Amino acid sequence: DGGITQSPKYLFRKEGQNVTLSCEQNLNHDAMYWYRQDPGQGLRLIYYSQIVNDFQKGDIAEGYSVSREKKESFPLTVTSAQKNPTAFYLCATKGTSGSSSYNEQFFGPGTRLTVL
């Protein structure tokens, strides 16, 4: 898990409520990513940010929102518009071009969100 923390580890939410998942890193990496993992599917990209105050939609951004006000933090909000939010959410970081960690994504421990 390295220097990436995600909290909480387990999260329960009532249908119709927004919820925010935390991701903090101390690796000094510029790029940060949010993925969701569902049984029988590969990781799917929700949002990514390559630099502070900038972020881009991934393949499945609908119903999610993010912010990147600090280099260390990339919180993900799961809104009530997300139709099937129950999943395992993974945050990842990647080093800058030219660094030894450029080609590798480092993953946090994940947050399991369950909608009741």
Add this chain to the structure above:
Amino acid sequence: KNQVEQSPQSLIILEGKNCTLQCNYTVSPFSNLRWYKQDTGRGPVSLTIMTFSENTKSNGRYTATLDADTKQSSLHITASQLSDSASYICVVSSINSGGYQKVTFGIGTKLQVIP
């Protein structure tokens, strides 16, 4: 469409035995291929990374191979241990015209090592 296919989907082996996991991809243009190990309920951890010019790389009892011509990779685990029980995910990256690295994940192979 970029795709990464892994086989088998699941595998059970006896402790001490060897096994090989397969990964076929159609990602283009190819940048690099990585194998990750993911314990249940945890985030994936990198095992190996290979670029186009590399055809084998080892990390302890894990050895990955890459054939860029046939677009196939394998992960060989030697003398398996109970702690090897996990999902193994093949990840292939490509670089688009804008220089952004697009990452495609396989579904993973779930390995169970039994005593």
